[in-house]
Amino acid sequence: MHNFKLASVVIGLSIASSGFAATEVEWWHAMGGANGEKVNEIAKAFNDSQDAYEVKPVYKGNYTETMTSAIAAFRAKQQPAIVQVFEVGTASMMAAKGAIYPVYKLMRESGQPFDESSYLSAVTGYYTNSDGKMLSMPFNSSTPVLYYNKDLFNKAGIKQVPKTWQDVESVSKKLQASGVKCGFTTAWQSWVHLENLSARHNVPFATLENGFGGLKTELKLNGPLQVAHIKKMGEWQKSGIFSYSGRRNDGAAKFYSQECAMYTESSAGYAGIKRNAKFDFGVAELPYWEGKVKQPSNTIIGGASLWVLQGHSKEEYRGVASFLSYLSRASVQADWHQFSGYLPITKAAYSLTKGQGFYSANSGTETAVVQMTTGTPTANTKGLRLGNFVQIRGVIDEELESVWSGKVDAQTALDVTVKRGNALLRKFEKAND
Amino acid sequence: MTVTFPQKGLPWLLLLPQLLVTAIFFLWPAEQALEQAFYQEDAFGLSREFVGLENFVYLFTDPLYYQSMLTTLVFSFSVAIMGMSVALFLAVMADRVIRGKLTYQTLLIWPYAVAPALAGVLWWILFDPSMGPIALWLGSAGVDWNHYLDGNQAMILVVIASTWKQISYNFLFFLAGLQAVPRSLIEAASIDGASPVKRFWTIVFPLLSPTTFFLLVVNLVYAFFETFGVIDATTKGGPGQSTNTLVYKVFEDGFIGLDLGGSAAQSVVLMAIVGVLTVIQFRFIERKVQYS
Numbered sequence: 001m002h003n004f005k006l007a008s009v010v011i012g013l014s015i016a017s018s019g020f021a022a023t024e025v026e027w028w029h030a031m032g033g034a035n036g037e038k039v040n041e042i043a044k045a046f047n048d049s050q051d052a053y054e055v056k057p058v059y060k061g062n063y064t065e066t067m068t069s070a071i072a073a074f075r076a077k078q079q080p081a082i083v084q085v086f087e088v089g090t091a092s093m094m095a096a097k098g099a100i101y102p103v104y105k106l107m108r109e110s111g112q113p114f115d116e117s118s119y120l121s122a123v124t125g126y127y128t129n130s131d132g133k134m135l136s137m138p139f140n141s142s143t144p145v146l147y148y149n150k151d152l153f154n155k156a157g158i159k160q161v162p163k164t165w166q167d168v169e170s171v172s173k174k175l176q177a178s179g180v181k182c183g184f185t186t187a188w189q190s191w192v193h194l195e196n197l198s199a200r201h202n203v204p205f206a207t208l209e210n211g212f213g214g215l216k217t218e219l220k221l222n223g224p225l226q227v228a229h230i231k232k233m234g235e236w237q238k239s240g241i242f243s244y245s246g247r248r249n250d251g252a253a254k255f256y257s258q259e260c261a262m263y264t265e266s267s268a269g270y271a272g273i274k275r276n277a278k279f280d281f282g283v284a285e286l287p288y289w290e291g292k293v294k295q296p297s298n299t300i301i302g303g304a305s306l307w308v309l310q311g312h313s314k315e316e317y318r319g320v321a322s323f324l325s326y327l328s329r330a331s332v333q334a335d336w337h338q339f340s341g342y343l344p345i346t347k348a349a350y351s352l353t354k355g356q357g358f359y360s361a362n363s364g365t366e367t368a369v370v371q372m373t374t375g376t377p378t379a380n381t382k383g384l385r386l387g388n389f390v391q392i393r394g395v396i397d398e399e400l401e402s403v404w405s406g407k408v409d410a411q412t413a414l415d416v417t418v419k420r421g422n423a424l425l426r427k428f429e430k431a432n433d
Numbered sequence: 434m435t436v437t438f439p440q441k442g443l444p445w446l447l448l449l450p451q452l453l454v455t456a457i458f459f460l461w462p463a464e465q466a467l468e469q470a471f472y473q474e475d476a477f478g479l480s481r482e483f484v485g486l487e488n489f490v491y492l493f494t495d496p497l498y499y500q501s502m503l504t505t506l507v508f509s510f511s512v513a514i515m516g517m518s519v520a521l522f523l524a525v526m527a528d529r530v531i532r533g534k535l536t537y538q539t540l541l542i543w544p545y546a547v548a549p550a551l552a553g554v555l556w557w558i559l560f561d562p563s564m565g566p567i568a569l570w571l572g573s574a575g576v577d578w579n580h581y582l583d584g585n586q587a588m589i590l591v592v593i594a595s596t597w598k599q600i601s602y603n604f605l606f607f608l609a610g611l612q613a614v615p616r617s618l619i620e621a622a623s624i625d626g627a628s629p630v631k632r633f634w635t636i637v638f639p640l641l642s643p644t645t646f647f648l649l650v651v652n653l654v655y656a657f658f659e660t661f662g663v664i665d666a667t668t669k670g671g672p673g674q675s676t677n678t679l680v681y682k683v684f685e686d687g688f689i690g691l692d693l694g695g696s697a698a699q700s701v702v703l704m705a706i707v708g709v710l711t712v713i714q715f716r717f718i719e720r721k722v723q724y725s
Contacts, residue, residue, distance in 0.1 A: 075478045096477040161620045246581045391690040401672035
């Protein structure tokens with residue numbers, strides 16, 4: 001009798017707990033430091049808001065490591081439901097048709113309300129298919145801007161903020177005359193000085209709508225505009241107007257130490273610069289070449305989006321869909337945007353942030369949003385979709401470095417880049433056709 | 434002398450753990466790499482196509498691959514020679530110290546415990562062109578240090594970072610080797626009037642040759658295979674291609690570029706190179722080594 005009682009209690013308890021167990025949804029991400037804590041906070045807020053699903057964020061290292069481990073996990077059939085993939089991995093994810101669950105389809109099949117027009121097209125454009133359907137959910141997007149040291153500008157008596165590359169040149173000369181060692185440095189040279197340079201002037205970076213039109217795309221980055229820009233940068237490197245400081249965002253050190261007065265870097269670098277700069281700084285739009293374009297186009301984004309992977313249960317996908325809806329809420333988006341410096345992904349989040357007076361209280365934070373949303377994105381400014389893009393960027397880095405060191409002229413370097421890059425594109429085409 | 438076992442099974446049983454480790458961690462992956470080298474596959478493993486020798490053709494028609502081989506040779510021999518000569522020098526010095534001997538030795542062995550990536554970051558900070566203490570000091574001495582631009586400087590940086598870690602290991606072996614040199618030989622030589630330098634080159638150094646030979650093999654293998662952590666943390670193969678060694682290329686193409694076939698073909702080539710290298714070393718160099 002006693003035993004029977006005990007047994008019924010145990011059974012009762014186990015039924016109760018299984019009845020209340022929330023479905024777990026694993027989310028692999030690449031956000032370290034403060035942003036990583038914020039990601040945990042967002043997941044916790046979602047988990048607390050309902051009790052059917054539990055999102056578990058897992059930090060997997062940097063972007064490359066996160067993507068590589070998700071792919072390895074997929075091959076071992078241990079993949080997470082959601083993975084954060086950086087923008088250059090987009091083509092690889094898209095091509096893996098059997099591995100991904102397109103977000104627009106997921107939302108439709110899970111019955112979540114999903115209005116693609118409420119998202120900023122300059123952001124989502126990067127992640128849509130040729131029918132304009134969203135394949136992944138943008139999470140953290142940024143775009144390059146120009147940071148400048150106001151103190152050094154004042155000291156050199158410069159009043160106007162540089163708008164064009166011609167301005168950058170003349171301002172740098174004035175700065176140098178006032179004793180500043182270098183005019184500007186840059187982070188992510190391929191992204192800023194080739195990919196976004198092309199978008200800003202509405203010229204193609206690659207054929208077939210920058211790769212959106214199919215795997216047969218070829219690089220076009222050795223056009224007259226790009227060659228002229230890189231040639232000029234090579235000359236500037238010699239005269240000290242430009243100072244190269246590495247492939248990633250190592251240039252920050254030169255900007256912080258006031259060795260360089262200007263710095264082209266991602267809008268998401270804002271928080272770091274604010275923390276480290278011991279001087280007053282401003283944020284300007286990414287310069288363009290006067291005379292090469294009447295009205296500069298929108299820049300393209302960097303950052304990452306969330307991809308849903310195949311191989312999970314219907315129940316888990318319902319959880320994923322409801323989490324993605326939660327992420328797109330204006331309040332959640334606005335909070336993430338204001339905290340991290342990444343761009344808002346919905347129009348509602350942008351106007352909410354504006355209404356809260358965030359932009360006027362934090363000068364410079366709106367620059368990137370305005371620059372992103374100028375005009376309607378064209379085939380040249382929607383984004384880039386190139387296979388093996390990680391390696392292609394590596395090739396670009398190598399060849400640009402040979403220009404900065406004066407070994408090769410701009411035309412030759414970019415011609416070689418195109419040739420080497422195209423070989424990688426053909427390889428990708430063959431592996432994914 | 435031959436040891437005989439009463440049963441046939443026991444020796445195999447005793448060998449089993451080592452054989453298993455070799456099979457799981459060496460033979461199986463090596464076989465996988467060999468197979469993979471003949472296929473082209475998308476990253477997710479959804480489709481796979483047999484391409485024959487195409488991955489190899491692609492490699493050997495790429496002039497940059499030969500350049501990477503040259504880079505690897507320069508890098509590996511620099512690391513091995515520099516690491517061994519510095520370690521030998523330190524070992525000879527440490528061998529002479531009488532007071533605080535253990536402290537010196539422990540301090541010299543320390544860097545070996547540092548992970549390659551950490552060693553890379555450490556040197557990367559010391560040599561950072563705009564804030565690294567060494568770079569600033571070089572700047573004041575008139576050397577314009579910028580390994581982001583200058584390929585030779587980048588090479589020097591990765592060689593230093595890779596060597597530094599290996600010095601401790603070499604030091605240990607040289608020190609043990611030095612302590613095994615019979616005192617009587619050295620004493621006899623000094624009675625005959627041989628100077629310390631002469632004693633070192635005619636007695637100590639030849640007697641160290643088995644150690645030196647062993648270390649040469651180990652250091653070359655280290656430089657070939659285990660340095661991608663250092664390179665990844667410092668130069669990422671740049672600027673241009675100047676520090677892109679073969680093993681870093683395997684890592685980059687396979688783990689970052691997700692080109693499994695191409696990367697596997699490269700590791701097969703590497704396997705072959707190291708095999709040949711080892712055979713050459715044992716065949717030709719070992720003959721000149723005095724073991725007793």
